[in-house]
Amino acid sequence: MPLAASDHALLFDMDGVLIDNTSYQARAFQLLFRELGLDTKALPLLRRLNGMPATNILKTVFRHPVPEKDLKQYADRREFLYRVLYWDKRREMPGLTTFLDAARAAGFKLALGTGSASETITYIIDHLDLRRHFDVVVGKDDVDRGKPHADTFTVAARQLGIPPERCVVFEDAILGEQAAYKAGMRCIAVASTLKPAQFQAPMTVIQDFTRLTPNLVLTLLEAHPKVPKPSKELAGRQYMHL
Numbered sequence: 001m002p003l004a005a006s007d008h009a010l011l012f013d014m015d016g017v018l019i020d021n022t023s024y025q026a027r028a029f030q031l032l033f034r035e036l037g038l039d040t041k042a043l044p045l046l047r048r049l050n051g052m053p054a055t056n057i058l059k060t061v062f063r064h065p066v067p068e069k070d071l072k073q074y075a076d077r078r079e080f081l082y083r084v085l086y087w088d089k090r091r092e093m094p095g096l097t098t099f100l101d102a103a104r105a106a107g108f109k110l111a112l113g114t115g116s117a118s119e120t121i122t123y124i125i126d127h128l129d130l131r132r133h134f135d136v137v138v139g140k141d142d143v144d145r146g147k148p149h150a151d152t153f154t155v156a157a158r159q160l161g162i163p164p165e166r167c168v169v170f171e172d173a174i175l176g177e178q179a180a181y182k183a184g185m186r187c188i189a190v191a192s193t194l195k196p197a198q199f200q201a202p203m204t205v206i207q208d209f210t211r212l213t214p215n216l217v218l219t220l221l222e223a224h225p226k227v228p229k230p231s232k233e234l235a236g237r238q239y240m241h242l
Contacts, residue, residue, distance in 0.1 A: 007166055008167065018125070019093060117139060143155055172193050174199065187201075188217070191205050
């Protein structure tokens with residue numbers, strides 16, 4: 001019996017999936033590092049740790065403990081720099097709205113699952129008029145633990161009323177892909193930042209949404225009935241001190 005879209009849900013990360021913004025995130029981090037006198041290279045850092053809250057990312061660049069209040073202050077400063085840099089550049093990923101409309105028409109439930117705080121989510125999805133597409137929006141403020149933990153996607157699926165094995169996560173980051181597998185979900189990777197070979201085991205890898213259709217998603221689900229187990233090697237690699 002063919003799969004029905006109405007029995008399934010699509011869960012989308014925000015940064016690098018709904019929008020192609022990693023280069024602007026990296027530039028904001030780089031400016032912050034310069035202010036702090038750090039020589040860390042931001043883009044390689046984000047390729048490893050994208051998906052984690054900014055304060056957690058910042059913890060990896062110091063070789064000594066930093067108080068949480070200072071990390072929060074640095075993260076706020078990075079967010080300000082990012083918004084200034086990205087203000088006039090906010091654009092949805094090519095083909096996104098067309099695909100979201102088609103997915104909803106086919107019967108899929110749709111959710112946004114991101115590590116960003118509510119004000120950052122608003123800065124992107126309300127400016128781009130994307131909130132109307134999602135049945136559920138889950139962000140940093142809605143979970144106890146962000147990615148690579150499964151909480152973001154688990155909470156979204158629970159709110160949608162769809163079991164994990166019937167959820168597909170769209171992710172551009174290795175940690176996000178690992179979170180999907182920990183949640184018992186399958187994944188479609190978006191290669192906006194990483195090369196396809198850097199992901200573990202997505203059902204497919206897309207550059208954007210221009211060629212993706214709801215029927216193709218169902219075909220992929222039928223072709224990949226098992227959820228991959230998260231890779232201990234990949235997960236461990238992400239936490240190496242940089």
